[in-house]
Amino acid sequence: MVVQALKDQGVDTVFGYPGGAVLPIYDEIFQQNDIKHILVRHEQGATHAAEGYARATGKPGVVLVTSGPGATNAVTGLTDALMDSIPIIVLTGQVPTFMIGSDAFQEADTVGITRPCTKHNWLVKETDNLAGVIHEAFHVATSGRPGPVLVDIPKDVQFANGSYTPPEQVQTHYNPQVKGDMAEIEKLVDLMMTAKKPIFYTGGGVINSGLAATQLLRELVAATDFPITSTLMGLGCYPASGKNWLGMLGMHGLYEANMAMHDCDLMINVGARFDDRITGRIDAFSPKSKKVHIDIDPSSINKVIRVDVPILGDIAHVLEDVLRVWKAKGRKTNKDGLAKWWAQINEWRKVDCLKFKQQGKTIKPQYALERLEALTKDHDRYITTEVGQHQMWAAQYLGFEDPNRWMTSGGLGTMGYGTPASIGVQVAHPDSLVINVAGEASWLMNMQEMGTAVQYRLPVKQFILNNERLGMVRQWQELLHGERYSHSWSEALPDFVKLAEAFGAKGILCDNADDLDEAIKEMLAYDGPVIFDCLVEKHENCFPMIPSGKAHNEMLLGEAETQGAIDAKGSVLV
Amino acid sequence: MSPLKIKKGSTSHSAYNLRPTFSDVQERHTLAAIVENEPGVLARVIGLFSGRGYNIESLTVAEVDHEGHLSRITIVTTGTPQVIVQIKAQLGRIVSVHEVHDLTVEGPAVERELAMFKVAGTGDKRIEALRLAEIFRANVVDSTLESFVFEITGDPKKIDAFADLMRPLGLLEVARTGVAALSRGSA
Numbered sequence: 001m002v003v004q005a006l007k008d009q010g011v012d013t014v015f016g017y018p019g020g021a022v023l024p025i026y027d028e029i030f031q032q033n034d035i036k037h038i039l040v041r042h043e044q045g046a047t048h049a050a051e052g053y054a055r056a057t058g059k060p061g062v063v064l065v066t067s068g069p070g071a072t073n074a075v076t077g078l079t080d081a082l083m084d085s086i087p088i089i090v091l092t093g094q095v096p097t098f099m100i101g102s103d104a105f106q107e108a109d110t111v112g113i114t115r116p117c118t119k120h121n122w123l124v125k126e127t128d129n130l131a132g133v134i135h136e137a138f139h140v141a142t143s144g145r146p147g148p149v150l151v152d153i154p155k156d157v158q159f160a161n162g163s164y165t166p167p168e169q170v171q172t173h174y175n176p177q178v179k180g181d182m183a184e185i186e187k188l189v190d191l192m193m194t195a196k197k198p199i200f201y202t203g204g205g206v207i208n209s210g211l212a213a214t215q216l217l218r219e220l221v222a223a224t225d226f227p228i229t230s231t232l233m234g235l236g237c238y239p240a241s242g243k244n245w246l247g248m249l250g251m252h253g254l255y256e257a258n259m260a261m262h263d264c265d266l267m268i269n270v271g272a273r274f275d276d277r278i279t280g281r282i283d284a285f286s287p288k289s290k291k292v293h294i295d296i297d298p299s300s301i302n303k304v305i306r307v308d309v310p311i312l313g314d315i316a317h318v319l320e321d322v323l324r325v326w327k328a329k330g331r332k333t334n335k336d337g338l339a340k341w342w343a344q345i346n347e348w349r350k351v352d353c354l355k356f357k358q359q360g361k362t363i364k365p366q367y368a369l370e371r372l373e374a375l376t377k378d379h380d381r382y383i384t385t386e387v388g389q390h391q392m393w394a395a396q397y398l399g400f401e402d403p404n405r406w407m408t409s410g411g412l413g414t415m416g417y418g419t420p421a422s423i424g425v426q427v428a429h430p431d432s433l434v435i436n437v438a439g440e441a442s443w444l445m446n447m448q449e450m451g452t453a454v455q456y457r458l459p460v461k462q463f464i465l466n467n468e469r470l471g472m473v474r475q476w477q478e479l480l481h482g483e484r485y486s487h488s489w490s491e492a493l494p495d496f497v498k499l500a501e502a503f504g505a506k507g508i509l510c511d512n513a514d515d516l517d518e519a520i521k522e523m524l525a526y527d528g529p530v531i532f533d534c535l536v537e538k539h540e541n542c543f544p545m546i547p548s549g550k551a552h553n554e555m556l557l558g559e560a561e562t563q564g565a566i567d568a569k570g571s572v573l574v
Numbered sequence: 575m576s577p578l579k580i581k582k583g584s585t586s587h588s589a590y591n592l593r594p595t596f597s598d599v600q601e602r603h604t605l606a607a608i609v610e611n612e613p614g615v616l617a618r619v620i621g622l623f624s625g626r627g628y629n630i631e632s633l634t635v636a637e638v639d640h641e642g643h644l645s646r647i648t649i650v651t652t653g654t655p656q657v658i659v660q661i662k663a664q665l666g667r668i669v670s671v672h673e674v675h676d677l678t679v680e681g682p683a684v685e686r687e688l689a690m691f692k693v694a695g696t697g698d699k700r701i702e703a704l705r706l707a708e709i710f711r712a713n714v715v716d717s718t719l720e721s722f723v724f725e726i727t728g729d730p731k732k733i734d735a736f737a738d739l740m741r742p743l744g745l746l747e748v749a750r751t752g753v754a755a756l757s758r759g760s761a
Contacts, residue, residue: 120669299663
């Protein structure tokens with residue numbers, strides 16, 4: 001019945017790991033060929049793979065794991081998906097209903113444990129309800145603000161026969177509002193027509209809303225000629241090569257993006273949530289602007305930043321109305337104001353905040369990513385990342401032309417996300433180039449998934465920027481904790497080439513900038529999974545940086561000592 | 575090398591930022607949530623309050639529509655205006671919550687609470703307790719030669735006042751239901 005329900009929901013892939021309490025479902029899976037099951041090596045890997053699959057396809061990802069430890073191992077992935085609004089459906093086995101509460105073998109209070117880390121969860125106690133609950137789970141996961149859901153299915157419920165409810169017969173009261181309020185949309189259009197210094201501040205909500213939202217956003221930006229920046233999660237909703245693109249904003253965002261956010265007079269937030277990595281110091285956040293917030297989740301509005309025009313609705317629906325109203329009102333913008341605004345932005349761009357000097361043989365991580373970008377940007381490419389410095393550099397130095405091409409753990413910041421996510425993406429797009437940009441520390445957290453990659457011949461490229469440090473932790477310790485590097489380096493790292501070979505993959509080591517291009521080409525040419533161990537400068541810091549508790553215009557651009565580009569005083573721009 | 579010049583002990587030393595400067599006036603609001611009557615729904619509501627650090631002054635819950643499987647949860651909470659708005663939005667976001675009403679802002683509402691007081695005493699104190707109970711229209715629901723159990727219904731403030739009066743007269747135990755509330759009028 002579970003398999004039938006999944007088929008009716010159009011599921012073609014399940015990421016899972018069997019165990020005692022889900023054996024009846026695995027038996028069903030064994031007897032069919034419509035749904036492909038990917039055997040991961042750890043349940044956390046299954047959830048991140050499903051997240052990668054979901055983000056790369058726009059469809060929900062499905063996970064099947066057993067009770068007890070299977071479910072508790074899925075908690076990190078559920079929380080990650082909740083923070084980043086990724087639709088995944090996790091099916092967990094449970095001990096039989098008559099044993100629930102008896103501390104049975106591999107029993108855990110799964111719905112209790114996962115209640116705060118799912119959008120909703122269900123414990124199904126009767127087989128007659130099973131199909132209906134699964135269909136409702138898909139509906140809840142994918143409508144409104146997407147998110148993870150969990151269905152806990154006791155083993156006796158899996159075994160029993162019951163009546164099947166097809167998806168069209170399922171009734172639900174959960175139907176979030178998608179159309180924006182027209183009065184508020186009119187207010188936004190009026191602001192757009194007069195604003196001198198407007199900016200679009202976009203986020204993952206645009207990508208979650210679907211391709212129509214991306215199209216409408218691009219149309220709106222082209223028609224108005226407003227500048228656009230995006231959060232980490234929203235990269236790709238506007239092409240990095242587009243002329244209005246300012247780059248990512250936030251703690252490690254670009255100088256021009258953050259300065260424009262600080263000085264703008266109209267901020268149009270499209271599907272972002274004023275996260276603390278974005279706002280910096282809240283009482284100094286964009287003090288002169290009227291703020292508009294388009295979001296499908298009412299709890300996002302006015303949560304952190306008070307906005308002047310809240311628009312509750314789905315981005316695609318709202319942007320369609322905005323475009324229509326703006327056109328009907330005569331397609332006006334403040335052309336003089338905009339020209340001055342762009343002149344100012346172009347001044348900021350001249351700062352060239354991402355510049356770095358590659359000197360000598362030691363590879364700078366920025367250089368490694370710049371070369372990776374140059375050699376792969378024409379490929380049909382998907383990028384996943386782990387969490388830390390490399391993630392920020394990847395966001396800064398790699399360009400994303402389309403949505404659903406960039407999978408990273410934003411809200412929760414889960415080290416160990418990238419490897420399984422890259423596997424999920426590669427399963428969805430078997431012929432595309434999938435690269436996980438990783439740090440060696442993050443990568444080790446879910447490296448067991450290389451076994452999955454090898455088993456299913458998934459040619460994922462693990463591009464590890466190896467500085468033998470927890471780079472971001474080390475950076476904070478340097479800047480904020482008097483250079484006391486407490487436990488932020490690894491004294492015993494594996495030989496990644498041998499590790500790759502042990503898994504049955506290919507290993508490549510590169511420690512010389514002169515060899516880098518050839519090594520990357522070798523990685524790209526190999527038809528199979530690769531672990532690329534790129535030894536980089538060990539003490540490189542990630543800039544620009546807005547230190548916590550500082551405003552957008554108090555950005556650090558670089559270290560005078562290490563780069564010699566600006567003097568010590570100039571490194572703190574006020 | 576530390577170019578940040580952050581003062582020692584300052585909160586900006588942390589990765590997590592200072593809270594915004596919204597109005598910090600604490601308001602008391604009575605919220606009513608109509609929820610699906612299913613296992614775990616109360617845990618979802620309580621988990622929301624504890625997980626996000628909101629206050630609960632009182633909370634009552636009971637099924638109100640057996641056919642429709644609906645329960646009504648009445649929550650009295652305190653917080654700044656911004657927190658109150660957040661609480662309502664967060665409650666409304668829970669999939670098993672059908673409706674959220676803020677009875678404090680949606681117009682006049684009646685609030686009632688039921689309480690039982692066990693008061694022990696003899697002589698003048700016992701007579702005085704009974705006399706005050708009559709004034710407060712409390713009923714005697716149990717009596718021994720040395721004790722009464724009073725039942726009282728009313729506005730929470732009236733119950734507070736009654737408790738204050740009973741305390742010197744031998745108050746042993748109190749049980750209160752928490753607030754139930756409905757909006758006035760036909761709407």
